[in-house]
């Protein structure tokens with residue numbers, strides 16, 4: 310199996326293989342991103358120093374490795390901002406991993422950071438220990454700085470790009486995590502081309518911001534902040550990027566949701582929890598040993614226990630956690646159960662299921678309109694690519710196929726008369742279809 314390529318893709322496994330988002334510094338961060346769902350978790354631990362102690366780090370490392378039966382395991386560091394723990398903490402973490410490692414086991418570390426504190430020392434350490442870095446960038450300057458600001462409200466773009474330069478200088482593996490929100494959602498190609506051409510990344514995750522508007526910071530209430538992306542906006546964002554990607558970047562740039570979709574069209578289970586039928590294999594560990602069902606549900610109701618009192622494996626395999634994971638499937642409304650794209654969507658993440666269906670059933674995903682539009686839009690090219698893979702040919706063949714289709718269509722369009730049916734097959738007259746705008750095959 311290859312080294313993992315996604316920074317927070319923590320749900321590819323089937324029990325008893327599971328992964329845990331580690332929060333050694335709790336929610337403490339040096340930035341104040343306006344949409345962050347985790348900063349408010351500080352309220353759960355009043356008076357805490359928010360620092361994982363050495364004995365807990367050792368206990369976790371030992372228990373986590375002992376509980377895994379796969380030949381490789383990943384330690385996933387998150388926050389808050391993990392670099393605030395300082396380099397010595399992670400040097401110790403790697404030392405403990407080697408101490409506890411089973412014979413033949415490979416250990417990976419995935420590390421999600423805002424990049425602001427990265428320097429030569431971090432770069433050297435990451436490279437020497439083969440860390441995979443997930444760097445948060447929301448697009449070029451104006452789009453990134455819309456919400457990603459520091460504690461003084463100042464922009465962070467230049468500091469993040471400086472941090473990126475250390476990753477590149479030391480040839481550290483990295484991928485980019487980009488949130489899609491009210492400001493950058495209407496600029497899909499600007500965001501994508503910036504990440505591809507200027508950041509120079511090959512791996513991109515898009516994370517839609519669906520932020521509840523409440524005082525607790527928990528997944529409750531039906532109000533959404535105006536920083537959130539709308540469902541339709543998110544769908545249009547993905548469609549615009551897909552249309553560019555499928556024509557020129559297949560096999561060169563890996564966009565997580567496109568990869569997952571291709572897997573679904575091949576009949577494989579999703580490699581990301583939100584699109585799986587059930588979930589519950591990606592948990593979150595707080596700085597004091599409290600284990601929660603999921604990174605998005607770090608709230609009292611979803612606390613499983615503390616690994617210093619109950620063994621990690623017992624909490625992971627507990628009835629409470631099993632029910633948490635099964636509920637993803639068991640609470641699907643009928644609209645989802647009968648939906649033509651359920652095989653790839655599976656109702657999305659339960660944290661976003663805050664709408665009612667047209668006939669009043671609760672539990673419909675806030676992003677439904679976008680998911681539906683996007684997954685329907687990509688049906689034909691996905692079928693083509695899935696077929697290429699089944700025939701043991703590269704899915705990148707889609708690009709040449711589309712180029713030929715485009716040429717043929719352009720030739721037919723050039724010959725079309727204004728009142729004739731449009732050659733694209735839309736059923737409309739040419740003058741009302743491609744006669745008034747540029748063409749695309751899919």
Ligand code: SF4
Nearest residue numbers: 582583588589603658
């Ligand atoms: S609640 Fe959502 S993010 Fe959490 S494990 Fe389930 S699908 Fe994944």
Ligand code: SF4
Nearest residue numbers: 645648654656674677
């Ligand atoms: S597209 Fe909408 S209706 Fe269909 S499975 Fe997804 S959330 Fe449910």
